[in-house]
Amino acid sequence: MLNKIYDWVDERLDITPIWRDIADHEVPEHVNPAHHFSAFVYCFGGLTFFITVIQILSGMFLTMYYVPDIENAWKSVYYLQNEVAAGEIVRGMHHWGASLVIVMMFLHTLRVFFTGSYKKPRELNWIVGVGIFGVMIGLGFTGYLLPWDMKALFATKVGLEIAGSVPFIGDMIKVLLAGDTTIIGAQTLTRFFAIHVFFLPAALFALLAAHFIMIRRQGISGPL
């Protein structure tokens, strides 16, 4: 049945080359943990992506209950965690995954560094990777405020002071993030929500696409 559907579509759209391009490629021996167990270090990039997918999915589901409003944000988080079935698990996935994605990304960076994979011709992919790192840190920073508890508020206060310490344009960046010159409040929360849920993920998708296209174009770097 499935085969027939596939053949029917393939006959009309010739989709086989498309998915072959995406999925069908050699995995060299030196990156295959089945050959050399130490090659597991080559899994960290894929694991980072895997956790990123979990973050995107769990985040999408969290917005079904969350409201970015200073009266109700904390209450909605409390509700979705304690009253909704599996809420503790879904929020837990997003909470722990946020830390894990940074850890995995760091390990991936170390692997790339110590295997020298950033060298010519892969310099551009390292640069894009640094961009992804920045976006991930931004996602962590903006997501931290959303539960609107005391820890979130004070962490954001400190984070905004750090943003404000940028030479010349620091104050502008601070107001742009906080939405007000002095108050960390209603406008800060809606802004951080918008940045966390729309702007940074959009940037992340673009950078990840560039990261993966380059990797398929250039192949995995050779053995040490």
Next chain:
Amino acid sequence: MSNNRVSRRQFLNYTLTGVGGFMAAGMLTPMIRFAIDPVLQHKGAGDFLPTSQKVAELTDTPVKVSFSFEQVDAWYKSEVSAMAWVYKEGDKVIALSPVCKHLGCTVGWEGSPSHKNEFFCACHAGRYTKDGGNIEGTPPQGPLDQYEVEEKDGLLYLGPIIPNTLVKK
């Protein structure tokens, strides 16, 4: 054909790029203006707010003076409480903002038993002298801000926050 002549292909390229540019600008301008509005908004100077502190009762030891005011945060209005460290220097009333100039924590007068006669920030052990001057070698990079002060009917009124005027550098 001379080099200066514009070919049909070039002409179409220029016009389509131009029109496309205008369309993109027409979409992006309102969105960007919308996003940066808080940066461009001008805030009027704040009024003087009453506190319950009698000026006559102030001494040369800083005391915590709490006060509250109605804060308008876009669509959200609320009663907010804040505080200042207030003391008298001779006849002059001095009110210092308790916001640490390092990363914005709240400083306390003699907040650490080992540092007498100083403001102390518990977050990263920032220290300030009584006039708000930051002590060299601790995290803060500048002196504590000051409130403008006024006396009305014997009560202390606090105005806008201004940069420290007491510390000479």
